Amino acid sequence: MTAVPYSIRQEAEHIFRDTLLRDQRLGLPQKVASASERTTFDTTAIDTACLPVPWKFFESSAALWALAATYGNAIAKERFGVDQDVVVNTDVASLFLCSSLLVRVNGKSFQDSEIGARVANMNATKSLAMIGLPPTNPDLDTSEKIIAEISSKVEEYDADWLDTEANQYWRQAGTICLTEDEFHTSEQGKAIKDDGIYVINQFDTPSLPPTPYPTVSRDKLRPLEGLKMIDISRPDIGPLLIDGNLGKRDVSLDLKSESGRATLRRLISDADVVLDGYRPGALDRLGLGADYCRTLARRRGRGVVVVRENCYGWSGPLAPRSGWQQISDCFTGVAWGMGRFLGLNEPVVPPLPNSNYQTGLAGLVGILAAVDRRATDGGSYVVDVSLKQSSKSE
Known part of the structure; x- marks a missing residue:
């Protein structure tokens, strides 16, 4: 019997139609299912895996783009009466996961040493101080010497000590690398096991009536045309x-x-969607968190959608911790899975920041869903997404 070759496109469509569209946790309305009949996957795209990873990074990226485009198509039809098709190219969806590496400035790639030195220098002073090393050492003039010096110091401490010191005392992101089974049996893993790729909580209904979409010119028929979105984040990394x-x-x-706080409050006061890209609780401590955004919405009589993103998920003992894509990959077992896939008995962080980008896609779909519900049901909405929710869904 001849084996059927694996197809990126077919698997992406399977995830889209048989997993995402049927996921009751996402609360997708019937119009999205109806619109999906006009969604197809480009058959001219490369259909074989182009990067050796044991996870369905590219397939799930294409599936999420299909869901976002399909939901947007459903909204556009409802707002503007347009009938159009959605065609998903899995090549483009795959390249999306490494788009930060493809950026060019004045014709120069970020692989250029001059540009790279300007934007890729993350402050490691606290992490070095934590293990008793100075911020600089001119004698360490090669990467091999630096690796050997840091490795010898790290070996003086166990994983629990490093995890506690980094997160609690030094307020630096870090985690113990878990296997997938260890993650699922951890208190944090159990706390978020039933979460979908996003979690939407509705507030202030029926006090806030439905918010109709704004009237826009007929030459701009994008699904969310006319809505104001505020993205609050720190531009630490140039690419x-x-x-x-x-x-x-x-x-x-x-x-x-x-x-600065007064200016941001003024911007939020007129926003339809507010994206909080800071570590958990940072905007709350500044008096500008989700609760205050909802208060401003009640005062104006028009609901708001607040999107919050974090690393560990929004319930469980580790929810307040900060974290990055690499932290999520290590905590959820993705790194251990990658290492074993490569024949190694150690965790290896995957070559692409998959959970970063897929969390953004999940947030996009969550925004579409929440804005759509605001238009029909009224109220304000908080959309929670996390790197962990994306990692465990790969």
């Missing part, structure tokens, strides 16, 4: 700023100053 800020208007605010 991500350029990659993630396309189409946005930028403003730099000092949120620890009264003038």
Whole structure:
């Protein structure tokens, strides 16, 4: 019997139609299922795996893009009466996961040493101090010497000590690498095991009536045309700023100053969607968290959608911790799975920041769902997404 070759496109469509569209946790309305009949996957795309990973990174990226585009198509039909098709190219969806690596400035790639040195220098002073090393050492003039020096110091401590010191005392992101089974049996894993790729909580109904979509010119028929979105985040890493800020208007605010807080409050007061990209609780401590956004919405009589993103999920003992894509991959067992896939008895962080980008896609679908519900049911909404929710769904 001849084996059927594996197809990226077919698996992406399977995830889209048989997993995402049927996931009751997402609360998708019937119009999305109806719109999915006009969603197809481009048959001219490369259909074989192009990167050796044991997880369905590319397939799930394409499936999430299909869901986002299908939901947007359903909203566009409802708003503008347009009938159109959605065609998903799995090549483009795959490249999306490494788009920050493809950025060019004035024709120069971020692989250029001059640009890379400017934007890729993350402050490691606290992490070095934690293990008793100075911030600089001119004698360590090669990467081999630096690795050997740091490795010898790290070996002086056990994983529990490093985990506790980093997260609690030094407030640095870090985690113990778990296997997939260890993650699922951990208190944090059990706390978020029933979460979908996003969790939506509705507030302030029926006090806030439905918010109709704004009237826009007929030459702009994008699904969310006319809605105002505020993205609050720190542009620490240059490639991500350029990659993630396309189409946005930028403003730099000092949120620890009264003038900066007042400006952000004014921006939020008129926003339809607010994206909180800070570590959990940071905006709350500044008085500008989700609860306050909802208060401003009640005052104006029009609901708001607040999207919160974190690493560990929004319930469980580790929910307040900060974390990055690498932390999520290590905590959920993705790194151990990658290492074993490569024939190694050690965890290896995958070569692409998959959970970063797929969390963004999950947030996009969550925004579409919450804005759609605001238009029909009224109220305000908090959309929770996390790197862990994305990692455990791969």
